[in-house]
Amino acid sequence: MKPIALLISPEAKSAYFKDYLDVAKQELKTVFGDIDVAYKCIGSLDFFHISCAEDDLQRLTRLSFVQGLFSVENEKYIPLDLSGDFPLHADFVFGSKYRGKTNERLTQLLINIGLSSIDATDSSKVKLLDPMCGRATTLLWAMRYGIKAKGIEQDAQALAEIRQSLKKWTKLHRQKHQLKEGFTGKANKKDLGKFLEFNAEGSSMKVIVGDAINANDILKGERFDLIVSDLPYGIQHFTTSNTRNPLAVLKECLPQWKASLKPGGAIVLAFNSYIPKRAELISAFAEQGLAAQDFSIPHRMSESIVRDVVVFKLP
Ligand SMILES: C[S@@+](CC[C@H](N)C(=O)[O-])C[C@H]1O[C@@H](n2cnc3c(N)ncnc32)[C@H](O)[C@@H]1O
CATH class of the missing domain: 3.30.70.120 (Alpha-Beta Plaits)
Structure with missing residues (x-):
């Protein structure tokens, strides 16, 4: 030692x-x-x-x-001459700034906590889902770890912004990659099912436009080792039901999120502990048979936000 x-x-x-x-x-x-x-x-x-x-x-x-x-x-x-040794350049995660972006370090912490709760030894075998992925901070961090990641986002505009930023950083860093776009079902005016897939350095991420409530249907029953997300705080982000309390939407999402999780898998969520309260969140998950783990890091972000992280496991 x-x-x-x-x-x-x-x-x-x-x-x-x-x-x-x-x-x-x-x-x-x-x-x-x-x-x-x-x-x-x-x-x-x-x-x-x-x-x-x-x-x-x-x-x-x-x-x-x-x-x-x-x-x-x-x-x-x-x-010591050591660094994280991530194959994909840091700019893919840190480079683009936009309103509502989850802090990059907090996002990395969520992934680290997730990986340790499932005892993953080889992250290239891990699959991660962010069902409320915004502009893909979690998915791009996951790719840097070699994790294959998928995300769902209700705001179709996110896809165009992610594409723009990927084009910028792949060009600047001469990153070999593949970018695919299309629809998982029929093309439609609301862009539901529209997707963007990015492959680089042996890993990939895919963002699909849709409602997190239908996560498992949108992903055609695919199962993941980790579900990692920064829940909408209700202040900058309104959920699809236009409620300030994400708990209502979360309760509707839970059956499909649970169905998207492999046995032994974990859910790691960042949330504003003023709304919903940690105990309310834990009880909503307990109703679905998901057990809260002993991890909590409440930290004040502003007068109206004390962010915390909660981890659930599927027994
Ligand atoms: C806190 S932000 C996540 C930000 C993201 N981690 C990033 O750095 O870009 C929460 C996201 O959840 C999305 N959202 C809210 N309700 C949703 C729903 N029912 N289905 C899918 N996305 C939803 C919002 O549009 C918002 O982009």
Whole structure:
């Protein structure tokens, strides 16, 4: 075991604000087990100190809050030449900014927590669904991990914006890829079933226009290891029923989401814990036989949003 210092990224601070240390510690302990973690601040740099096996170093670099790793010898910090080693360029996830985008670091945390809840050893065998995928932040992050991802989005305009941004980053980074577009059923004026599929670096993502309530029908019964989503907060995003409380829509979605999950699969959701309350969410899932796991990272985003993450498993 080696003494290692993990430098906490300023991106994590802006993702989780004043609660970033608690959130980071939860992610670390969930992904790596209940290890001893000591916090140290040097000047304006924040570190977590842990003991870690050589084989785990690479995995540490994929935690959402880690900017870099240092080995610590006699109080000296020696930077390690390690990075997340993602084949697809970071610009595919971070490059395009738009209103309503889920924070990229939070999205990475959701995927990390999801992978650790299903004990995935080979992410290229994992299939992920984001049934309310917006402009595909989750799906593109999943692709960087080698995970095959699909998403559903009610707003047909999202497809054009995703296409535009993919064209930009594939051109700029000379990324070999395939982009396919079409309809899963008959073409129609509302663009329901319209899809865009992006293949690169041996992975793929597909976004289909539709209502998350019909997820399993839209995906023709396909099953996924992970369902990961940032639920509409009701402030920037209105659900299809135009209600500010996503719980009503979620209850309608649950039977089809459950049908889309493989046995042993997990659902990881980010939500504003003011609406719905965590307990309400847990009880709605319990009615469908989905058990909440012991993971919670409440962190304040603004006066009206305390974001939290909840994980459910299908026994
Ligand atoms: C918080 S945003 C997700 C943002 C996304 N993670 C991103 O970074 O682009 C929630 C998304 O859910 C979509 N949505 C809301 N209700 C939906 C429904 N019933 N079916 C499909 N999408 C829905 C909204 O249009 C919005 O794009």
